[in-house]
Amino acid sequence: MTATYQAHGDIAVITLANPPVNGLGHSTRAGIVDGVNRALDDASIKAIVLVGEGKGFSGGADIREFNTPKALQEPSLHTVIRVVESAAKPVIAAIHGMAMGGGLELALGCHYRVAVAGAQIALPEVKLGILPGAGGTQRLPRVLGLEQALNMIVSGTPVRSEKLAGTKLFDQMIDGDLLPGALSFARGIADRRPLPKVRDIRIAHANADGYLQFARNTVRAVAGPFPAPLQCVEAVAAAVGKKFDDGLKIERDLFLALVQTPESKALRHAFFAERAASKIPDVPADTPLRAIRSAAVIGAGTMGGGIAMNFANAGIPVTLLEMKQDALDKGLATIRKNYENSMKKGKLTQEQLEQRVGLITGTLSYEAIGSADIVIEAVFEDMAVKETVFRKLDEVMKPGAILASNTSTLDVDQIAAFTKRPQDVIGTHFFSPANVMKLLEIVRGAQTAKDVLATVMDLAKKIRKTGVVSGVCDGFIGNRMVEQYIRQAGFLLEEGCLPAQVDKAIEKFGFAMGPFRMSDLAGNDIGWYIRKRRYVEKPDVTYSKIADKLCERGRFGQKTSAGWYDYKAGDRKAYPSDEVNRMIVEHSAEIGVQRRKVGDEEIVERLVYALVNEGAHILEEGIALRASDIDMVYLTGYGFPLFRGGPMFHADTVGLSNVLMAIRQYAKGQHPEAWKAAPLLERLAAEGKGFN
Numbered sequence: 001m002t003a004t005y006q007a008h009g010d011i012a013v014i015t016l017a018n019p020p021v022n023g024l025g026h027s028t029r030a031g032i033v034d035g036v037n038r039a040l041d042d043a044s045i046k047a048i049v050l051v052g053e054g055k056g057f058s059g060g061a062d063i064r065e066f067n068t069p070k071a072l073q074e075p076s077l078h079t080v081i082r083v084v085e086s087a088a089k090p091v092i093a094a095i096h097g098m099a100m101g102g103g104l105e106l107a108l109g110c111h112y113r114v115a116v117a118g119a120q121i122a123l124p125e126v127k128l129g130i131l132p133g134a135g136g137t138q139r140l141p142r143v144l145g146l147e148q149a150l151n152m153i154v155s156g157t158p159v160r161s162e163k164l165a166g167t168k169l170f171d172q173m174i175d176g177d178l179l180p181g182a183l184s185f186a187r188g189i190a191d192r193r194p195l196p197k198v199r200d201i202r203i204a205h206a207n208a209d210g211y212l213q214f215a216r217n218t219v220r221a222v223a224g225p226f227p228a229p230l231q232c233v234e235a236v237a238a239a240v241g242k243k244f245d246d247g248l249k250i251e252r253d254l255f256l257a258l259v260q261t262p263e264s265k266a267l268r269h270a271f272f273a274e275r276a277a278s279k280i281p282d283v284p285a286d287t288p289l290r291a292i293r294s295a296a297v298i299g300a301g302t303m304g305g306g307i308a309m310n311f312a313n314a315g316i317p318v319t320l321l322e323m324k325q326d327a328l329d330k331g332l333a334t335i336r337k338n339y340e341n342s343m344k345k346g347k348l349t350q351e352q353l354e355q356r357v358g359l360i361t362g363t364l365s366y367e368a369i370g371s372a373d374i375v376i377e378a379v380f381e382d383m384a385v386k387e388t389v390f391r392k393l394d395e396v397m398k399p400g401a402i403l404a405s406n407t408s409t410l411d412v413d414q415i416a417a418f419t420k421r422p423q424d425v426i427g428t429h430f431f432s433p434a435n436v437m438k439l440l441e442i443v444r445g446a447q448t449a450k451d452v453l454a455t456v457m458d459l460a461k462k463i464r465k466t467g468v469v470s471g472v473c474d475g476f477i478g479n480r481m482v483e484q485y486i487r488q489a490g491f492l493l494e495e496g497c498l499p500a501q502v503d504k505a506i507e508k509f510g511f512a513m514g515p516f517r518m519s520d521l522a523g524n525d526i527g528w529y530i531r532k533r534r535y536v537e538k539p540d541v542t543y544s545k546i547a548d549k550l551c552e553r554g555r556f557g558q559k560t561s562a563g564w565y566d567y568k569a570g571d572r573k574a575y576p577s578d579e580v581n582r583m584i585v586e587h588s589a590e591i592g593v594q595r596r597k598v599g600d601e602e603i604v605e606r607l608v609y610a611l612v613n614e615g616a617h618i619l620e621e622g623i624a625l626r627a628s629d630i631d632m633v634y635l636t637g638y639g640f641p642l643f644r645g646g647p648m649f650h651a652d653t654v655g656l657s658n659v660l661m662a663i664r665q666y667a668k669g670q671h672p673e674a675w676k677a678a679p680l681l682e683r684l685a686a687e688g689k690g691f692n
């Protein structure tokens, strides 16, 4: 049983003991019911305390059980709460750490609730694409009032327990140790009757209907493709307008409908994918880490400055090294400006700004960074430049320092070979803007030591990044896949599309920005530089030449006020360009391709399946550890729509045999060479399996 029972004199204590978060899986639910029945049958017991072992009270229902028979196996959470609420002796929830989701709903079914400060109180179900399904939408408004409860349910945001002291949620805040305090509280109310039930509390609000209509309009405006937020409002509306049990039934129906939606399955996949990404099969979770008390960054450009900010934001002092004073001054000024912008948006106080800026020191001398625990190189993407830097770092950095490269495509093993300490070398590929984008590709070299890998994965969490391990290959995970996506985008232009049509189609699918708007933002010359290298290194890889023609005209994108689109001064809107569209049509004629009408479905399939197919190759080669890692890369670094769960999860949802059929169809088109189906995809499709 993952719930234990112990009598403390005349008080029974039932302890939820299901690490790591006391998820209310079936065995825990059964343990609670057994414990309550045992206490009710024992005449010497006058009250019952529920308490959580370890991190906190409970993190909620066990999400892993969803869409499996176990989730509804009796005693269901509803049954547990009914047993607790109808008990003839008082049941007290004693809360620390966290009471979230079903954990909070269980506590709301108790007659009393006590808590220590600092506990996270939340109904975060909406973040999983569902809603509180065990009475939370009916009971929370009864203890916190309509408005505060609705805000918590629709946002899923935790509130610290002390902020809710004095509401009907908590009968007492416990100073000092929780259990002794809870036992003393229990003895104080043991004989008090009738037993208070949250379901009996009336929800008072001066203009509930008006407020709920306002809530509907507000939520509808921001919910995007997710159905759950609006259903949260409807469930809470039922709490206001209906009898308790009728409201409970409405909540249940809404929950059961939402838990089946593809959006919820995608969000639950992303929840576990983010946590799985930090697990490295051959690196034990208890691998001793190297201490990271200070950092250094080489290069004060856009990337270097952003990387330095990540350390300052995490309270880690960082030295920023440049070659020239003016470049250093420019870099430091840009950092200060970024913080000032955040302050203007209310995300930072003046004091925090000064504190963070104070953690960043500029220098022109390599000798000044020798004592740093980690150094990250963010210089020009050229192997000769990297060689100079890493040979110097090898000379000046203290033994045991981690030497990291922010390279986005170059061979980390080759970089490691420039040093006498390849075991300390690793890739840390940040995404621009580095202080904003969550993704951090952690590139594991052939000789990267396990403790270096474990340390950098832990550092990713500290600087609030989603770390994903990648093996060494050209483009690692994200850029290697995006290259196939961009190749298809170019071919689509040759065959009949224009940039705006391609962008609109993939943005309708859910991408934050289509390939051409994205390229204009990042700079078309970046791709141009990489393609020129590719034409030499990989002559068999074909590309549309349209992008080269664009760059030959100096149309590098927003930075030149002209790219795939035209731009006006001070206006970031992308305006279709007659000149570019004419150039595209002429190019098709030049290469003898008869332009045709290409439908949105083909556009989306060719762009997305190009990602999926390359992802399958990456999985096969062991560059990515698991398919959900590839999903995390695309969800956190490339604007893939969250409600679709990532490219590999999306392919599973479509069905790999359908994906393979489409790929085989496109292999009959203009560029069969770009559609070699990955053997892993073929095998899984044949076996009726998915990637995840």
Ligand code: T1G
Pocket (backbone or CB within 6 Å): 020, 021, 023, 055, 059, 060, 061, 062, 063, 064, 077, 098, 100, 101, 102, 103, 105, 124, 125, 128, 131, 132, 133, 134, 136, 272, 275, 276
């Ligand atoms: N179910 C299953 N596993 C869970 C879990 C859960 N609810 N919560 C966490 N885990 C796993 C997680 O995958 C990881 O596993 C480990 O626990 C540590 O998690 C009817 C139906 C509670 C704030 O949405 O927000 O109740 O990687 O790294 O940083 O209305 O976990 O070690 O194998 O996040 O200390 C509603 C989700 C469920 C809360 C702790 N509850 N969890 O954070 O640890 S739906 C939630 C969290 C529900 C009812 C409905 C956080 C946390 P592994 P962690 P943490």
